[in-house]
Amino acid sequence: MPALIELRGLCVELPTPSGWIRPVDDISFSLDAGESLGLVGESGSGKSMLALALMGLLPPGARVHGEAWLAGANAGSSRVNLLALPERERIHTRGRDVAMIFQEPMTALNPVMRVGAQIAEAIRAHNTGLACGEVDRRVLAALERAAVPEPALRARQYPHQLSGGLRQRAMIAMALAGGAGAARESSREPGRTAPRLLIADEPTTALDVTVQKQILELLARLRRDLGLTLLFITHDLGVVAQVADRIAVTYAGRIVEEGPAREVLEHPRHPYTAGLLRASPQLTRQKLEPIPGTVPSLTALPSGCSFEPRCAVRRAECAEAMPELRNAGPQHRARCILVENILEETMR
Numbered sequence: 052m053p054a055l056i057e058l059r060g061l062c063v064e065l066p067t068p069s070g071w072i073r074p075v076d077d078i079s080f081s082l083d084a085g086e087s088l089g090l091v092g093e094s095g096s097g098k099s100m101l102a103l104a105l106m107g108l109l110p111p112g113a114r115v116h117g118e119a120w121l122a123g124a125n126a127g128s129s130r131v132n133l134l135a136l137p138e139r140e141r142i143h144t145r146g147r148d149v150a151m152i153f154q155e156p157m158t159a160l161n162p163v164m165r166v167g168a169q170i171a172e173a174i175r176a177h178n179t180g181l182a183c184g185e186v187d188r189r190v191l192a193a194l195e196r197a198a199v200p201e202p203a204l205r206a207r208q209y210p211h212q213l214s215g216g217l218r219q220r221a222m223i224a225m226a227l228a229g230g231a232g233a234a235r236e237s238s239r240e241p242g243r244t245a246p247r248l249l250i251a252d253e254p255t256t257a258l259d260v261t262v263q264k265q266i267l268e269l270l271a272r273l274r275r276d277l278g279l280t281l282l283f284i285t286h287d288l289g290v291v292a293q294v295a296d297r298i299a300v301t302y303a304g305r306i307v308e309e310g311p312a313r314e315v316l317e318h319p320r321h322p323y324t325a326g327l328l329r330a331s332p333q334l335t336r337q338k339l340e341p342i343p344g345t346v347p348s349l350t351a352l353p354s355g356c357s358f359e360p361r362c363a364v365r366r367a368e369c370a371e372a373m374p375e376l377r378n379a380g381p382q383h384r385a386r387c388i389l390v391e392n393i394l395e396e397t398m399r
Contacts, residue, residue: 055248057081058117059119060079062075063100064116073349074100075101077305078305080306084122086281086296088282088296088299089291089297091286091287091298091300091301096303098284099284102151102250102252105133105250117134121133121148124148124247148246149248149250150229150246151226151251152219152251153252154252155257156210156219162210166206167194170206170221170224170228171186174229177229190228191203196227197273215257223270227245227246227249229246245273245278247280248281249281250282267294270283289331291312297312298312303347307324307385308324309383309385310379315383318380320379320387320390323358323361343361354370369388
């Protein structure tokens with residue numbers, strides 16, 4: 052079966068006083084229906100910009116190139132390129148087939164609208180002609196689906212009256228409320244609908260550990276019950292290990308390593324991935340090892356591999372040209388010239 056979504060050479064260009072920059076540069080990957088991909092990288096590596104490109108929410112003046120093919124909702128229907136849709140069709144697709152949970156719910160939610168009214172907007176946007184009573188019923192059902200306690204009370208409240216965890220649950224409820232019904236029906240709630248692709252952009256940022264665990268468990272349950280395909284964006288390898296079937300590690304706008312989650316985490320084949328793992332807390336490690344240096348400015352990228360100035364195992368040829376993604380194992384690739392013979396002991 053064809054992939055639910057397939058990206059081919061996605062590039063995003065933004066104007067700056069110093070010229071055009073590419074926060075997303077030649078990104079290609081695919082996601083099968085029901086699969087979860089974790090997109091990992093430091094701040095500024097292009098993760099959120101990629102999500103905004105798929106949603107058609109790039110800032111004015113941005114240029115986008117490449118393709119993002121979304122499979123048809125029904126058997127036999129043709130695929131559509133999300134990046135080439137006319138604005139009217141893009142609005143129709145956004146929230147209905149592809150939905151997004153934004154990074155900071157306090158700024159993503161409208162502070163002067165009640166939570167229920169904001170979810171009702173998402174429902175009406177893709178379900179015209181619904182009676183007010185039916186909209187209200189769906190609002191409460193969406194909040195219940197996101198495990199919001201006392202949904203009738205929360206629907207009447209404003210965002211500032213909710214805790215951080217409840218605001219994030221409200222964002223999840225809103226993201227799922229406008230679904231097109233392409234997802235399989237839940238055995239618990241027959242007829243329930245949801246978008247086919249859910250993009251979660253740092254959904255656990257600024258939450259305490261207990262609430263973070265609850266949100267991850269909620270996403271896992273929704274994915275299982277609704278057959279959601281999940282693109283999970285994070286900088287936390289510990290978090291992505293809990294939700295992703297596959298991992299794609301990004302650096303300076305490019306994917307530098309991609310493969311099955313367990314394989315990437317246990318046997319990294321790019322020095323940057325290994326550096327992220329060394330900088331992550333583990334019970335068996337007494338101290339964290341930061342990656343030296345900083346992410347290069349997009350206006351002054353190195354001529355070769357973008358990670359070369361910070362790499363502990365760099366070679367002279369690393370400064371000459373950006374390497375292609377090379378096979379590092381079954382369904383495992385890394386953008387490093389040493390991928391075939393580099394020793395894990397050198398990287399750990």
